[in-house]
Amino acid sequence: MQTIDSYSDHWPGGRLAGVEQQWSRGDFLEAARINHPKAGGKVFTVGPYGHRVGFAFQQARAFMLAAAFADEFDNMNPSLTRASAPLAVLGGGVAGITMTAALHSLGFTNLTLFERKANVLMDQAYASHRIVHPAYNTWPLTHEFASTTRFPFLNWFAGPCDKVVKALRAEWESEWLGRLQTNTVRSGTIVKKVVRETSGDRIEVHYTQHPRHPKRETFDYVFVTLGFGSEKGVALSDNTSGRYWNVDTIRQVAEDHEKPSLLCVGDGDGALIDCARMAYRCNVFDLATRLMAKLSSDGDRPPDHRDWKRRKTAKEQEICDAENRASDRGVSPEKGAELLDEFYRGFVKRLSPDESKILEDFRIKPEGFFSKRELHLVARGKSPFRPGNAPINKLIVAYLLEKKSVIYHRGDFVEATKTAPAKLVVPSGCPQFNDFDYRVVRIGADPPAEMLFRGIKKTHNTALHLKVTDYHPGAIAPDEFLRGLNQEDFQKQKPGTLHHTEKMKPMIGQFLGTYCKDPKGGPAARVSYGKYQGGGLIVVEQHQDLTRAANKVGGFDWQLFGIPIVSEDINRKAERENPTFDPSVQGNGR
Numbered sequence: 001m002q003t004i005d006s007y008s009d010h011w012p013g014g015r016l017a018g019v020e021q022q023w024s025r026g027d028f029l030e031a032a033r034i035n036h037p038k039a040g041g042k043v044f045t046v047g048p049y050g051h052r053v054g055f056a057f058q059q060a061r062a063f064m065l066a067a068a069f070a071d072e073f074d075n076m077n078p079s080l081t082r083a084s085a086p087l088a089v090l091g092g093g094v095a096g097i098t099m100t101a102a103l104h105s106l107g108f109t110n111l112t113l114f115e116r117k118a119n120v121l122m123d124q125a126y127a128s129h130r131i132v133h134p135a136y137n138t139w140p141l142t143h144e145f146a147s148t149t150r151f152p153f154l155n156w157f158a159g160p161c162d163k164v165v166k167a168l169r170a171e172w173e174s175e176w177l178g179r180l181q182t183n184t185v186r187s188g189t190i191v192k193k194v195v196r197e198t199s200g201d202r203i204e205v206h207y208t209q210h211p212r213h214p215k216r217e218t219f220d221y222v223f224v225t226l227g228f229g230s231e232k233g234v235a236l237s238d239n240t241s242g243r244y245w246n247v248d249t250i251r252q253v254a255e256d257h258e259k260p261s262l263l264c265v266g267d268g269d270g271a272l273i274d275c276a277r278m279a280y281r282c283n284v285f286d287l288a289t290r291l292m293a294k295l296s297s298d299g300d301r302p303p304d305h306r307d308w309k310r311r312k313t314a315k316e317q318e319i320c321d322a323e324n325r326a327s328d329r330g331v332s333p334e335k336g337a338e339l340l341d342e343f344y345r346g347f348v349k350r351l352s353p354d355e356s357k358i359l360e361d362f363r364i365k366p367e368g369f370f371s372k373r374e375l376h377l378v379a380r381g382k383s384p385f386r387p388g389n390a391p392i393n394k395l396i397v398a399y400l401l402e403k404k405s406v407i408y409h410r411g412d413f414v415e416a417t418k419t420a421p422a423k424l425v426v427p428s429g430c431p432q433f434n435d436f437d438y439r440v441v442r443i444g445a446d447p448p449a450e451m452l453f454r455g456i457k458k459t460h461n462t463a464l465h466l467k468v469t470d471y472h473p474g475a476i477a478p479d480e481f482l483r484g485l486n487q488e489d490f491q492k493q494k495p496g497t498l499h500h501t502e503k504m505k506p507m508i509g510q511f512l513g514t515y516c517k518d519p520k521g522g523p524a525a526r527v528s529y530g531k532y533q534g535g536g537l538i539v540v541e542q543h544q545d546l547t548r549a550a551n552k553v554g555g556f557d558w559q560l561f562g563i564p565i566v567s568e569d570i571n572r573k574a575e576r577e578n579p580t581f582d583p584s585v586q587g588n589g590r
Contacts (some may be wrong), residue, residue, distance in 0.1 A: 015571070023468050025068035034224070036453040040196035042203050044069065044216050045224040045449045046095045048171045052388065055156070055164065056134040056149050062225065062506040063151060065481060066102035069221070069461070073108075078222070082107035088219040089113045089207050090191050091448075092120035094168065096225040097578060098154055100184070101176050103223075105152070105481040112217070114207060120172060120185070121165045123227070127245045131285035133158040137390040139268070139292050139401055139554060140316035141323060147553035148511060149563030152481040155504075157560075158553050160218045167507075168378040193221055193451050217443035226448035231270070241440040244270045250277045253438050260266035261431055265413045265424070266442035267386055272393040274440045275377050279405045282362040287371045290391045291358045292554035318347065319391050327387040334381060341383030344398035359399045375400075376436070378411045392554075413443055466472040501536025503530060504561050508538060511560060514547035516540070 032044040046061045047053065073082065087108055088102050092115030100113045106352045113120075124130070132148050135142065148157040149404065154171055155166045177185070192214070193205045202218045209215065231243050241248045241279045253262065264275040288350075295315050312320065322343040326336035349357070352497035364373070377384055377397070385394045402405040412428030420516075424433045508527075516525035538560055540546055546567050559565055 025064075025071050025126050026088070027464070028468050029062050029068040029072055029395045031060075031465040032068075034449065038195045038453055039199055039222075040203060040562070042196075042201070042220065043194060043453075044222060046099060047225075047447060048226070052137050054134070055132050056095050057137070058093075058225075059098045059149070059151060059154065062095045063097040063102050063481065065223070066099060066106055069103075069223075070106045070108075072311040073221075077220075077565055080216055083109050084263060085220045086110045086112070088203075088204070088222045088491050089225055090194070090222065091115065091225040091227060092117070092185070092187070093123060093225065093227055094121065094165075095227070097168070097176070098151075099173050099225050100180070101154060101172075101225050102152075102481055104176070104179060106475060109181070111180065111184050112219070114189045114191055114205070115185065115187050115189050117306055118187050119169075120187075121169050124161050124245045125169075126247055127161040127165075128163075129247060129250075130161040131159065131283075132156075132161050132164050133285075133554065135394065136288070136554065138391055139390075139551050140319055141295060141391070142314075144556040145296070145554075145557065146559070147515075147557055148559075148561045150559070151528065152404060152543070155513075155561055157507070159514065193437055195222075199295070213503065216298050219270045223451045225450065228416075231266075231400075231443055239436075239438050241274070241438075244274075244442065250440065253278060261436045261438075262373070262375045263378065263424075263431075263433070263436040263439045264376070264442065267381060267389075267439065268383045268442060268444065269389050270444075271377070271379070271440070271442035272384065272389060272397045274442060275540065276393070276396045276400065277374070278438075278440070279361045279364055279400050286397070286552075287358060287362060288396060289554035290551060291355065291395070293551045294355055294358060309331050315347075320348075321396075323387065323391060333386070336387045337381045337383040337385050340385040340387065340394060341398075344385060344394050345402055348395065348402055349400040359396065360403075363400070363403065363405060373380070374407060375405060376409060378409045378413065378424060378430070378432060380410065380412055382410055384408055410575045413441065496537050497532070501563050504563065505529070508560055512540070512549070514544075514551045516545040518548075532564050534590055538565040539568050540565065 017290060033039075033041060033048065034043045034045055035041070036043075046058060046065060051217050070082070073080075073085070077085065085102060085108065087110065089096050089111065091101070092113055096113060096115070097120050100111055103111060110364050112572045115122075117123075118253075126280060133142075134157075135146050138144060151177070154168055155165050186190060186209070189207045192208065195204050195206070197204055197218060200218075202220055204216050204218050205222060206214065206216045241250060258531045264271055264278065267443075273284060276287075280287060296313060322340065325331070326339045326343075328336075332337070337563070342353045343405050348356075348359075384397065397406065397575050401408055407430075409426045409430045411430065412426050416422040422433050424430065512527060518524065525545040528541075530537040530539055546556065546565070557565060
């Protein structure tokens with residue numbers, strides 16, 4: 001049985017501090033299996049119970065589930081071949097296309113992908129106001145900080161969501177649609193139900209491509225990649241923000257809204273992010289990454305591709321220790337939230353002047369035009385912080401609470417019905433729901449998997465799911481997913497090889513052009529490529545270019561897309577100071 005090592009090099013978010021358990025692929029598969037009578041043990045889900053639900057986490061889960069399923073399939077289906085077994089993937093988001101591509105690369109070519117919209121990756125296609133980052137949620141809990149992914153395929157780097165989606169879709173269309181069968185992708189389909197056959201052990205998928213023409217097909221296995229559901233109460237009125245990924249007006253509200261009373265409901269990352277967006281005049285992602293880079297700065301120490309174990313600064317270690325205490329097995333969720341509240345409120349008081357300046361400069365001050373403005377945050381607990389939330393989001397909101405930019409209330413949100421409007425159940429002193437001039441509701445609805453399998457929470461092993469899917473390292477073996485390609489494509493895509501470096505040059509150039517650009521209009525970063533231990537190496541001429549990029553993405557990277565990166569001027573200095581410096585680090589022309 002293959003073991004998932006919690007310190008594997010392959011996880012896109014790095015290694016989580018304090019996590020030493022090992023999980024087998026069988027554990028991961030059981031965590032993903034939907035234990036429901038209608039599922040017959042042959043339906044699996046990516047999500048919906050993991051805390052960390054970013055793009056990279058969803059992709060890592062899809063890769064892991066595909067690999068774990070392939071192991072079981074070979075052991076349990078001696079009469080079937082991978083190529084002949086019909087499999088269904090429900091949902092064409094980032095997890096869905098990754099799941100489809102991963103299964104196909106493992107030899108499962110009889111695939112059907114169901115997507116309700118006209119194309120894949122539609123939900124986030126226009127979310128230019130959101131930024132996605134492979135490791136944003138895990139800073140500083142990991143030894144490694146990666147602003148690029150390093151999957152066998154479908155890679156991307158930190159940036160506006162719509163641009164990331166555009167890049168993923170371009171690779172999907174150019175490299176995967178041609179490999180898949182003509183009718184693999186069923187766009188414009190709405191899945192109505194998934195149920196085990198009444199006579200047999202296959203799984204029926206009931207769907208419609210037109211309201212008057214319901215259809216059904218049978219599959220040996222089904223993979224649910226439908227996402228995490230829309231927030232409750234998002235379509236209540238014009239002055240209530242839409243769902244998380246919809247283009248909204250929160251930044252404009254924060255800057256221009258003349259009315260004083262604003263509300264944010266929820267205690268997840270979505271609520272904390274949007275609460276901060278209403279309190280700042282700048283892009284909160286830019287603020288967050290600048291602060292992360294500042295707190296992780298170690299005397300401007302450059303990244304070292306020979307040692308991925310970046311030394312944590314004292315303040316980073318403080319955060320890790322607090323998060324580990326709050327997540328301890330013997331600590332209740334409510335107690336954990338209280339511990340985090342106490343820690344982060346104290347932590348922001350001990351920030352250096354330079355660190356505080358980052359948080360303070362763009363905060364909307366309670367003076368002048370905004371003198372009567374109020375921003376209220378409402379959540380169910382004594383604290384709005386949970387162990388599963390991104391530490392950087394908690395840090396920013398803790399600062400706002402300490403500066404009285406945000407007023408926190410413990411309360412509950414009651415959805416609107418046909419006969420009654422939505423309301424807040426809160427202590428006196430907080431306006432009622434309809435009294436606010438602008439409202440954001442970030443309370444997630446039941447995930448779509450529960451729409452297909454009622455009562456799934458009672459049968460699904462959510463505790464195991466949380467542990468394995470939140471804290472697994474990915475343990476993604478690239479070769480495993482690339483063997484299905486022809487030999488030429490395999491050599492070009494195998495991470496760590498010179499062929500792979502050559503293939504990734506356009507994306508590396510895009511990354512460096514985005515984050516190493518001189519803001520004063522000077523020349524762009526000068527880059528060359530070389531060898532390191534038989535593989536590729538990225539050499540940036542000036543260390544200041546890497547420093548500039550680090551301040552924009554939240555910290556130093558020691559690699560881009562799995563390819564080591566160094567700065568040439570630091571190399572020259574190391575060679576002068578240490579005659580035994582590794583001579584294999586060489587550029588080979590620009």
